[in-house]
Amino acid sequence: MDTKKDIDAADAKVTRRDFLYLTTGSFTAVGAGALAWPFISQMNPDASVKALASTEVDLSPIMPGQSITILWRGKPVFVRRRTEEEIAEAQAVEQIDLPDPETDETRVQKPEWLVMVGVCTHLGCIPLGNKGEYNGWFCPCHGSHYDTSGRIRKGPAPKNLEIPNYVFLNDNTIKIG
């Protein structure tokens, strides 16, 4: 007993009880976190949603100057086959003028095809095509003007229209997502 007392006195700063408190507390915290995670994670998109997260689009029926809107992850995606004039107009823009500078080349994989999420970066309305001061898109909610590359030019929206991930499976088909 006496030797034990001596040891306790020498280590008076860190006691066995401190160790027990710390380990119990740590295990409780880790356990509570592990238990809480499933309750948080269950609200994330589930497997049935993820299974539908990519969409294939057939481009062959779209003529130059036409665009289609498809539904991808519950949001509209604009696929536009641009005319030569629209491409030239988009490429000619001085970057310095833009609120969110981006070249047209970085926004397309093939200049003819413009693929972008049709959700205004201001507050989520869907912009109207072939409208606005820049011959591109115009959002009716708060008056944002986008050009023929989908870049914001005028109005309250802070960003260019978003470009989703997509790949050309062949010349006439793209897969979004």
Added chain:
Amino acid sequence: MSDDYQPQSAVAKWIDKRLPIVTLFSGHLMQFPTPKNLNYWWTFGGILTFCLITQIITGLVLAMHYIADANLAFASVEHIMRDVNYGWLLRYIHATGASMFFIAVYLHMARSLFYGSYKEPRELIWIIGVFIFLLMVATAFMGYVLPWGQMSFWGATVITNLFSAVPFFGEAITNWLWGDYSVSGALLTRFFTLHYLMPFLIFGLVILHIWALHVPGNNNPEGIDVVKGQDTVPFHPHYVVKDVLALVVFMIIFAGFVFFSPNILGHSDNYIQANPLQTPEHIVPEWYFLPFYAILRAIPDKLGGVIAMVSAIAILAFIPWLDSSKVRSCKYRPLYRQFYWILIIDFIVLGYLGAQPATGIYLILGRLATLYYFLHFILVMPLIGYIEKPKPLPKSISEPVLSKEEQLAKSGQMA
């Protein structure tokens, strides 16, 4: 008491003067004087609170994904199992949780019966408890209907048909319950609504249960009145730690079921979608209803069976007046203690018989077990109080412990 909560900071004082909520919780969950001799059978109150909260939280989350529609319910449960992140875990916790809830509540009730916790001055705590049990039964039954499997559907059919035993109005009542001429989607949606509501009613009754408990304070294994201060210790940390230890052991068993055999307490037929044109070969309720199911089947009369089953629960509310003995704890009741264990075995036997086909020897045994169940409360309990000569009660709750220690010290000296 001197160590009552005293607000220190200016903000705490300001709040406490207007809403003394910290004082309330401190008084009832920290300082509350608790008999110092409570054993582990007294930890089920805390465990049951944990069960209720677990069911409410997992149920809330499941309701985010479940669809209460006769055509979609079954698929939505499979969607929870396969697609929703951790949906399998949440559903298994909820389904297993119902069983764990009933294990805990049966042990909690058995504790009260053994130690006479239902007797004066704690009758109302017990009666509120019976109502909580009744609500639990209703909630668990309605919850079992929601997956809309074969057992859900036919369980709902059998139980709602109990009401057709009511003379004259039987058919009108069942049609009213169903909202249809048979069990259908109309019943499913109203069961979902009520299944969502009832846990909150239980929660309210639990508050009354604890409130009523905190007027006389806890009973204890000796069943004698305690002297505050001398015989009591503050609830925190003494019983908080004891309750938490018991809770952790309970959670280990709970987790064992959830992760290793989540379906062992259910019936595989409930993974077949409800079919109104075909009854499963062998209908059994969930295990925790089996004793009452055996009582229902023991009576060879439709209305009689229903009355017997309802009475089996209702009679519990009258126990405080059926028991004529002044002595609370069975520790000091040598004769009644024997009958107490016969009742426990009888109840387990009824549970076993409820799972067997109602024919031959099972039916005869079921009738005998049902007879004893009622005789115990109507005859045994009132009579033994007069016949029995109880053992002398200790003068204080310390006496049995001290005398035991003295005996040990003596035997130690001899060795």
